[in-house]
Amino acid sequence: MKKPNAISKATIDRLPLYFRTLRLLQDEGRDIISSDELGRRLGITPEQIRKDLASFGQFGKKGVGYYVNELKRNIGGILGLDNHWNIAIVGIGHLGVALANYQNFVTLGFNLVALFDQDPNVIGRTVNHVKVEDVRRLKAIVKERNIQIGIIAVPAAFAQGVADLLVDAGVKGIWNFAPIKMKVPETMHIVNEDLSIGLSTLSYHITRM
Amino acid sequence: MKKPNAISKATIDRLPLYFRTLRLLQDEGRDIISSDELGRRLGITPEQIRKDLASFGQFGKKGVGYYVNELKRNIGGILGLDNHWNIAIVGIGHLGVALANYQNFVTLGFNLVALFDQDPNVIGRTVNHVKVEDVRRLKAIVKERNIQIGIIAVPAAFAQGVADLLVDAGVKGIWNFAPIKMKVPETMHIVNEDLSIGLSTLSYHITRM
The missing domain is CATH 1.10.10.10 (Winged helix-like DNA-binding domain superfamily/Winged helix DNA-binding domain)
Structure with missing residues (x-):
């Protein structure tokens, strides 16, 4: 190779x-x-x-x-x-719940091991057999459960704060759904998911039908 | 050009x-x-x-x-x-609601004009100022509201059925979130959104850290 x-x-x-x-x-x-x-x-x-x-x-x-x-x-x-990464989702709104239930992650070998939110009404709930924890416990839980990937599913206004928490907690990579450009150390791997790309590509094609 | x-x-x-x-x-x-x-x-x-x-x-x-x-x-x-396409979402579960609230679509000029579900408990609700309609009314509403793009946010088992409905209703393009390969006429444009791609790319990079 x-x-x-x-x-x-x-x-x-x-x-x-x-x-x-x-x-x-x-x-x-x-x-x-x-x-x-x-x-x-x-x-x-x-x-x-x-x-x-x-x-x-x-x-x-x-x-x-x-x-x-x-x-x-x-x-x-x-x-x-084949590393079977442990992943955590931060922000358990509709997007976070949809991601937590996404079967393909399991098929690919990712383990969903933690969910975080700041809303007392959401903390303590269970989604896809995983309990939602207080985001203030993020750093401790990232260590305890050996979490390598953090998924950001919070609104744009909170996204940078969550990224900072994940960096500080020592994850290896961030998968970001918030439509903003994050500031993270150069050594941190971040993949920005922009859902508008798929829709824009479709627009291109149907414009030419 | x-x-x-x-x-x-x-x-x-x-x-x-x-x-x-x-x-x-x-x-x-x-x-x-x-x-x-x-x-x-x-x-x-x-x-x-x-x-x-x-x-x-x-x-x-x-x-x-x-x-x-x-x-x-x-x-x-x-x-x-700049065509300002009219879009509809089928399947108003967590993913559908998250998509209905996605601000970037508005920024890009897409108009969310209809939501569809089959669940009587969901039909009639309002998400982001749009009322959820019975999916059985899909064809009529696609014509009435001049909908060009249908977004499939239903579970995999229902996705082909929804694709058939959208094709029959005459949309120009389909944006599919269900993790299956759809059968649609060759003239129909379909973009498959696979959320596992972003996570796999991240896995590649952190494997090499």
Whole structure:
């Protein structure tokens, strides 16, 4: 396997798409897939797919295609999904509850181990078998339960405060749903989820129908 | 402006990211941005940015940079955001309510004009000033209110049924949050939102810390 430094951001961003499609193929009972068909399903050229996957090592067999299970396991390994990260959600409003119930996280191997809110009416409730804790206990619980990823699902006005708490508590990464640009140390990995991107892409396509 | 057919899918997928960043820059009161700085903020090379934007026309001024307002307006136009699409959400559980309250849709110019559910306990409620209607009235309301985009926020088991209803009602595009691959006519534009992609990308990065 080549050094990950050599991999472009665009390739890294496509890996979860490959992983998702391979998971669907597995559900459909498929054993083998060609780069042509994978390309059609993803709207990516087969050349790009072969190039992306080649940058991590030798997968697939010429003239046969990729073995679905093997490729999925390998990409899962590259994505670090076999680490089974412990995750926590901060902000148990509608979005937080929806995320807490999202089945795909379990399928991918993430463990939801804590929920936090500041509202006394929400603290103590249980969502998807996890009790909502007072956000003031965040730092202690992050240590106790070995939480590596914090998910920010609070309104924009509170998001930076929560990010500061998560940084101070020592998580490795933040997944942010608040539509603001956070200030975090350069060493902290943060992925900003902007739901308006999907809708904008759709707008582009239907404008040209 | 060149014909949109000439634009690669990868470029199209980056346009909403440019738009989002330009919107943030506008909020920060910035007038001008170089492709270098835009690249740093997005993790994309300046060469790629110049190439992407050049495929739509001549933006920016050599040695000066891009004019933020102008570029944002132009990209907004390319994305079709000035169409002010009417959108409807089907499935008013936690995710549906979170989406109905998502402020960024308004900022981008989308109009939320209808909400649908099948649960008698939910029908008749109001979320963000919009009344929840019986999903059996979907086709009639899509016509009455000129709805172009349907958002699917129901559990996976109901998603295909809702997609069929939306196709039959004549929407132009579907934004799907259910983690399944939908069967829709080839002429229908569908964007699948997979929340596990953001989390997988984060996993990749923290695995390598």
